[in-house]
Amino acid sequence: MKRKYWAAPYLVWVVGFVVLPLITIGVSAMTDDQGHFTWENLLSIGDPINRQALLFSLAIALGCTVICILLAYPAAMILRSLRLNKRGFAILIMILPMWMNFILRILAWQMILSPNGVLNFLIGKLGAGPLQISNSWIALMIGSVYDFLPFMILPVFNAISDIDEDTIEAARDLGANDRAVFWKVILPLSAPGMISGIIMVFVPAMTSFVIADILGGGKIQLIGNIIEQEFTKSMNWHAGSGLSISLMIFVLISLAFTMKNDLKDKGTTIW
Amino acid sequence: MVRWKRVLSKVYLALIFLFLYLPILMLIVLSFNNSRSRVTWGGFTLNWYVRLFSDSRILDALRTTLALGIGSAAIATLIGTLGAMGIQAMKRRNYQIVMAVTNIPVLNADIVTGIAMMLWFVRFMPLGFSSVLIGHVTFSIPYVILSVMPKLRQLNLSIYEAARDLGANGVYAFGKIILPQIWTGILSGFFMALTMSMDDFVITYFTKGAGVNTLSTMIYGEIRKGIKPEMYALSTLIFAVVLIILLCTNFLSGRGKEAAEKKQPAD
Numbered sequence: 355m356k357r358k359y360w361a362a363p364y365l366v367w368v369v370g371f372v373v374l375p376l377i378t379i380g381v382s383a384m385t386d387d388q389g390h391f392t393w394e395n396l397l398s399i400g401d402p403i404n405r406q407a408l409l410f411s412l413a414i415a416l417g418c419t420v421i422c423i424l425l426a427y428p429a430a431m432i433l434r435s436l437r438l439n440k441r442g443f444a445i446l447i448m449i450l451p452m453w454m455n456f457i458l459r460i461l462a463w464q465m466i467l468s469p470n471g472v473l474n475f476l477i478g479k480l481g482a483g484p485l486q487i488s489n490s491w492i493a494l495m496i497g498s499v500y501d502f503l504p505f506m507i508l509p510v511f512n513a514i515s516d517i518d519e520d521t522i523e524a525a526r527d528l529g530a531n532d533r534a535v536f537w538k539v540i541l542p543l544s545a546p547g548m549i550s551g552i553i554m555v556f557v558p559a560m561t562s563f564v565i566a567d568i569l570g571g572g573k574i575q576l577i578g579n580i581i582e583q584e585f586t587k588s589m590n591w592h593a594g595s596g597l598s599i600s601l602m603i604f605v606l607i608s609l610a611f612t613m614k615n616d617l618k619d620k621g622t623t624i625w
Numbered sequence: 626m627v628r629w630k631r632v633l634s635k636v637y638l639a640l641i642f643l644f645l646y647l648p649i650l651m652l653i654v655l656s657f658n659n660s661r662s663r664v665t666w667g668g669f670t671l672n673w674y675v676r677l678f679s680d681s682r683i684l685d686a687l688r689t690t691l692a693l694g695i696g697s698a699a700i701a702t703l704i705g706t707l708g709a710m711g712i713q714a715m716k717r718r719n720y721q722i723v724m725a726v727t728n729i730p731v732l733n734a735d736i737v738t739g740i741a742m743m744l745w746f747v748r749f750m751p752l753g754f755s756s757v758l759i760g761h762v763t764f765s766i767p768y769v770i771l772s773v774m775p776k777l778r779q780l781n782l783s784i785y786e787a788a789r790d791l792g793a794n795g796v797y798a799f800g801k802i803i804l805p806q807i808w809t810g811i812l813s814g815f816f817m818a819l820t821m822s823m824d825d826f827v828i829t830y831f832t833k834g835a836g837v838n839t840l841s842t843m844i845y846g847e848i849r850k851g852i853k854p855e856m857y858a859l860s861t862l863i864f865a866v867v868l869i870i871l872l873c874t875n876f877l878s879g880r881g882k883e884a885a886e887k888k889q890p891a892d
Binding site: 358359360361363371372374376382432435443446447448452455456458459461462463468472500504553557560562564568578582591594595598602 | 823
């Protein structure tokens with residue numbers, strides 16, 4: 355048997371459970387309750403409430419991605435300089451938190467940030483007034499950065515540790531200082547890792563609804579919250595499908611800006 | 626100057642770890658807290674750990690979560706590993722098309738993936754354990770493929786061909802030659818799939834229908850009423866078990882590598 359046929363079960367699976375569901379949601383998005391064709395569901399993303407939620411989600415996701423990049427680069431550089439030679443160990447530390455339930459971890463942040471929580475207790479000890487950040491966009495931002503930071507550190511760390519030490523030494527021998535080494539050697543060579551990280555952080559930050567649900571105190575509506583409510587509360591499946599497809603297109607366009615031609619190497623740098 | 630930099634970088638790393646592990650520490654502390662309140666410390670207790678084992682609803686959800694995690698990771702690893710080997714043998718054009726489709730569940734938002742599957746499933750099957758299982762396999766397979774693929778690229782196929790030339794049949798040569806070389810990729814794919822499944826909320830939430838509860842969906846349902854402290858105890862136990870397993874495997878594989886390195890010069 356030719357080796358390429360070994361992929362047959364996978365191809366059947368992908369068509370059955372990836373392609374066909376996407377076609378189904380597409381059809382649902384472009385029809386009304388009677389099954390007639392309509393653009394209305396797709397265009398409802400432009401309604402003031404939906405548009406506002408979309409733009410707010412975009413702002414949160416962009417902010418979260420930028421903060422993650424800024425936090426991840428120094429961490430990845432330091433991890434590299436420790437010369438652990440054990441890539442497994444760094445991965446372990448980043449993956450391990452995922453074994454404590456995700457919703458419980460976000461709830462823990464709610465407790466930490468609450469007016470009588472740990473953070474305000476510590477700030478009080480320092481003599482400063484209580485911070486009112488629970489149930490606000492700041493809490494949402496902290497929760498998002500917390501949840502997605504490992505997905506930026508891992509690919510960036512992998513890309514940075516793949517850089518040959520000789521390349522960096524060559525740059526130094528040729529007179530580059532630390533700053534030049536970073537901007538001219540390390541950053542360009544680790545760009546594919548950063549792009550994987552951006553994909554792994556931006557998309558979930560843009561589309562999640564649970565973090566906003568818990569840390570926004572029900573006051574913050576991301577586009578994910580609106581879609582979720584269309585399915586679980588208003589039972590308006592066609593409208594929800596329309597918003598989902600619009601969101602998907604919007605995310606793909608945003609990603610196209612960052613990725614351009616780098617998609618083909620993406621998979622190799624994530625893990 | 627250099628020493629300051631070293632100290633500063635250690636402090637920075639410590640702060641990042643604190644940030645990542647603070648909520649976990651908090652949950653572990655709460656699991657020993659002799660008070661239902663989430664803000665006051667009522668003294669140390671193991672009560673929640675004892676009561677956990679008589680709470681049939683939590684234990685049911687745990688069983689479902691484990692069955693889903695292990696089941697979906699096993700299916701995803703099998704289909705994904707075979708898939709990766711098949712895809713790698715494809716012509717360039719087909720290869721690119723299949724890899725693009727493979728990336729869809731990774732790139733696409735969980736909420737869209739979950740809703741799309743729900744809309745598709747309700748056409749021909751009741752939502753329940755099987756629909757969630759299919760959902761978990763679907764989002765796990767790409768991670769298996771992405772971790773097996775790099776190992777396949779490093780693979781030395783001529784050894785396999787030599788084995789075939791010397792009379793080994795395909796299955797035997799695969800088991801003896803290829804499997805040992807890609808084994809670490811398969812294992813890390815399985816572990817990733819298991820981790821993603823155990824931690825998933827969104828896909829489960831949309832594909833589960835009534836009656837099925839994983840730990841995630843159960844906790845989500847309890848947010849408004851307040852989380853049962855038994856849940857903190859269970860999460861702490863799971864975390865501790867995984868931590869111990871990972872430390873052991875890390876330690877063992879580290880020792881294995883050392884032994885291999887020591888052996889090498891003698892070869």
